[in-house]
Amino acid sequence: MTNTDRRVSERASLDKRDLRRSFLDNLLYVQGKFPKLANNADYYLALAHTVRDRLMQRWISTASAYTSQASRTVCYLSAEFLMGPHLGNNLINLGIYDETAKMVAELGLDLEDLLYQEEEPGLGNGGLGRLAACFIDSLATLEVPALGYGIRYEYGIFHQTLVDGWQAEKTDKWLRYGNPWEIARPEWTVEIRFGGHTEQYVDEQQRLRVRWLPARVVLGVPHDTPILGYHVNTANTLRLWKAEAAESFDFGQFNRGDYAGAVTQKIVSENLSKVLYPNDEQEAGKELRLQQQYFFVSASLQDMLRILKIQGVPVENFHEKFAVQLNDTHPAIGVAELMRLLVDEHLLVWDTAWDITCKSFGYTNHTLMPEALERWSLPLFQRVLPRHLEIIYEINARFLDQVRLRFFGDEQRLARMSLIDEHGPRYVRMANLACAGSHAINGVADLHTELLKQDVLKDFYELWPEKFSNKTNGVTPRRWIVLANPRLTALISETLGEGWIKDLGQLRGLERHVENADFRARWAKVKRDNKADLAAHITRRLGISINPDSIFDVQVKRIHEYKRQHLAALHIIALYLRIKANPNIDLTPRTFIFGGKAAPGYFMAKLMIKLITAIGDVVNVDPAVRDRLKVVFMPNFSVTNGQRIYPAADLSEQISTAGKEASGTGNMKFQMNGALTIGTMDGANIEIQQEVGAENFFQFGLSTPEVYALGASGYRPMEYYQRSDALREVIDLIASGFFSRGDASLFKPLVDNLLYHDPYFLLADFDSYVACQDEVASVYRDADRWTRMAILNSARSGKFSSDRTILQYCDEIWGAKSVPIRLLTQEDVES
Numbered sequence: 001m002t003n004t005d006r007r008v009s010e011r012a013s014l015d016k017r018d019l020r021r022s023f024l025d026n027l028l029y030v031q032g033k034f035p036k037l038a039n040n041a042d043y044y045l046a047l048a049h050t051v052r053d054r055l056m057q058r059w060i061s062t063a064s065a066y067t068s069q070a071s072r073t074v075c076y077l078s079a080e081f082l083m084g085p086h087l088g089n090n091l092i093n094l095g096i097y098d099e100t101a102k103m104v105a106e107l108g109l110d111l112e113d114l115l116y117q118e119e120e121p122g123l124g125n126g127g128l129g130r131l132a133a134c135f136i137d138s139l140a141t142l143e144v145p146a147l148g149y150g151i152r153y154e155y156g157i158f159h160q161t162l163v164d165g166w167q168a169e170k171t172d173k174w175l176r177y178g179n180p181w182e183i184a185r186p187e188w189t190v191e192i193r194f195g196g197h198t199e200q201y202v203d204e205q206q207r208l209r210v211r212w213l214p215a216r217v218v219l220g221v222p223h224d225t226p227i228l229g230y231h232v233n234t235a236n237t238l239r240l241w242k243a244e245a246a247e248s249f250d251f252g253q254f255n256r257g258d259y260a261g262a263v264t265q266k267i268v269s270e271n272l273s274k275v276l277y278p279n280d281e282q283e284a285g286k287e288l289r290l291q292q293q294y295f296f297v298s299a300s301l302q303d304m305l306r307i308l309k310i311q312g313v314p315v316e317n318f319h320e321k322f323a324v325q326l327n328d329t330h331p332a333i334g335v336a337e338l339m340r341l342l343v344d345e346h347l348l349v350w351d352t353a354w355d356i357t358c359k360s361f362g363y364t365n366h367t368l369m370p371e372a373l374e375r376w377s378l379p380l381f382q383r384v385l386p387r388h389l390e391i392i393y394e395i396n397a398r399f400l401d402q403v404r405l406r407f408f409g410d411e412q413r414l415a416r417m418s419l420i421d422e423h424g425p426r427y428v429r430m431a432n433l434a435c436a437g438s439h440a441i442n443g444v445a446d447l448h449t450e451l452l453k454q455d456v457l458k459d460f461y462e463l464w465p466e467k468f469s470n471k472t473n474g475v476t477p478r479r480w481i482v483l484a485n486p487r488l489t490a491l492i493s494e495t496l497g498e499g500w501i502k503d504l505g506q507l508r509g510l511e512r513h514v515e516n517a518d519f520r521a522r523w524a525k526v527k528r529d530n531k532a533d534l535a536a537h538i539t540r541r542l543g544i545s546i547n548p549d550s551i552f553d554v555q556v557k558r559i560h561e562y563k564r565q566h567l568a569a570l571h572i573i574a575l576y577l578r579i580k581a582n583p584n585i586d587l588t589p590r591t592f593i594f595g596g597k598a599a600p601g602y603f604m605a606k607l608m609i610k611l612i613t614a615i616g617d618v619v620n621v622d623p624a625v626r627d628r629l630k631v632v633f634m635p636n637f638s639v640t641n642g643q644r645i646y647p648a649a650d651l652s653e654q655i656s657t658a659g660k661e662a663s664g665t666g667n668m669k670f671q672m673n674g675a676l677t678i679g680t681m682d683g684a685n686i687e688i689q690q691e692v693g694a695e696n697f698f699q700f701g702l703s704t705p706e707v708y709a710l711g712a713s714g715y716r717p718m719e720y721y722q723r724s725d726a727l728r729e730v731i732d733l734i735a736s737g738f739f740s741r742g743d744a745s746l747f748k749p750l751v752d753n754l755l756y757h758d759p760y761f762l763l764a765d766f767d768s769y770v771a772c773q774d775e776v777a778s779v780y781r782d783a784d785r786w787t788r789m790a791i792l793n794s795a796r797s798g799k800f801s802s803d804r805t806i807l808q809y810c811d812e813i814w815g816a817k818s819v820p821i822r823l824l825t826q827e828d829v830e831s
């Protein structure tokens, strides 16, 4: 072995001595520091590089296997990937977490401290972006060839702080200290064109063609991150595009002395990947957003065509090589872009191109909320993508011909299904484009898919029932149990072995231990220890003391009216009023923990945060409460914070108005970690209840049909206010200014909205919710009963592994199979 060989193979070794050698080498050669001078940030980076070195062999082996094999590759197109920190997850998936913890401990360091140094890549808003991250993990673990394609935002989701109880936003400078997990691939840069106009021309074969003369060109530079599966050799790729200017300086302008003008082009171009839009389920219709979508979708499709070419596969076989999944309508422009690439650039005839396109794309819908459905005004669309508008008109003409034949004379249906909304100012409807151009359309939970078929996508369902299917969401047990909850992981693995980590259905084996008092005691201790950790964290960060024996009643998710954080707030006030009316009342102590970000422009959501913090400011210091209630709003809910919170929860709040939450995925993370759910019959809550049994689930509230009926019959929330004493007292107390130092105007918009509109039926569900919470409190008093229920919740969470979800996508939509990876040796790599 030459010297170089030795060094490189040490870098792939998982042996503890080699880990230590690499760690200290990286500290010296990458960070340029001696242990004496190094801080935790240096040690984090040294460790990140040590782990990255060990991913490389797997990544190269995977890439080489994929290049030489013809198997179908899943391309997951998503404007968001909410990955969370990589280091801990990679240590788990490599199987060297404990070794590494020992190795750094021997150097006087604490692995957890180092893990918390990582700035998490928060390239997503909430559920949709986190789902993409869980899917990418499961695809790698199941050894399925896959690429995640998205945008490398320079600024991810804003950092949330609280100022006087209000949300304040700070930019997320996650790349500030560099990113050891990515490799730029400038050699695979692509050009993306914008604006301008089109013209017709006649080619050599006398065929009429269209040429697009764009107004500007932007470069897309791929930045790749390896995504390692759990205990396998597969390392797939997350490929995120960074926008760069074609020329950094316009030398014409520069030479004319216009220095500022010379750099504007660079600034305008780089804006495309500058910042993530912080709206979740609220379409803003901004031009830059459409440009971002087209930017990453065009870059990704061009990348696929490049891969096809180096593999020597003809473009006619595109759909055999790639299954392209649209994560919501954000990448739906891909339907028109692939048509453009095939017809204008690869000169295929329309019908062939359309056949390839439809066979390639699948579309996942994630919401029933009308305000989230994307539409682009025609003038804006024309300005940004003139050629795509022509293509969409052509798709639409042929599509509507088909609808006309099937539904003879039904003009209204035609107007509803058209890719162009012509009811007032005209719009391109992205969901209609996605449906028309995909062979598969799916919802994300049973109820959601049924509602899509009956409601939002009814016309498309009636035209193509065979395209529709359900794929209930899931989450990865690697991050959400193994990494987040090491105590529970140790207990489960001691009891069942380690098979459950890749086959979560095996958790059913825990059911046999429910009647074992010793097992229950160990289970309860795990939860108690996790709660004590979180309590200590909250005290340290927020200065609020917490009783670890109180019920940890947790609602963490984006702040939205439909998710009804303010319903939970009304309940807290109801309990507070009981104490005030009867100071010695025997209440089960509770700690209410909230977390979540509001879209910066969403006034009501921000007011909901203020309401929760204002309640806390009163309740947490009122001596009459005597520590029976605590209200905590944890700032900056994120993947990192989620990993501390889910394992410590007793009660999971899933209280959206029935028919509004497409699935929810936080509900699954809580369940796996042994929290009980209080929930409405909405989204995946219904399936969670089916799995755990009604006796292990706290259900309340109107069902979806009841919500619809009440809405249709003319809902008058004021009647509920007048009928319920408890409700009236709660609302009156807010309205009086009691939580706002006498300022009755502060919460007036929220109170008036509830009394006169209440679009999410809080008042209708209030009594049912409070009664259900009383049942929660009484069950909690029987600690043994609670623990039994908690164990059964975890034991029956197997369905909600994203491995199950991904297997269904692979079998029923993508036609993708696993391709096990053989590790290349040093000689293979170098020959």
Ligand code: Z15
Binding pocket: 125, 126, 127, 128, 129, 131, 280, 281, 282, 328, 366, 367, 372, 444, 473, 661, 662, 663, 664, 665, 683
């Ligand atoms: C988002 O996070 C979700 C749907 C959307 O349409 C957008 Cl724009 C963002 C969420 C759903 O609200 C949630 O119920 C679901 O679990 C999640 O997507 C993943 O499917």
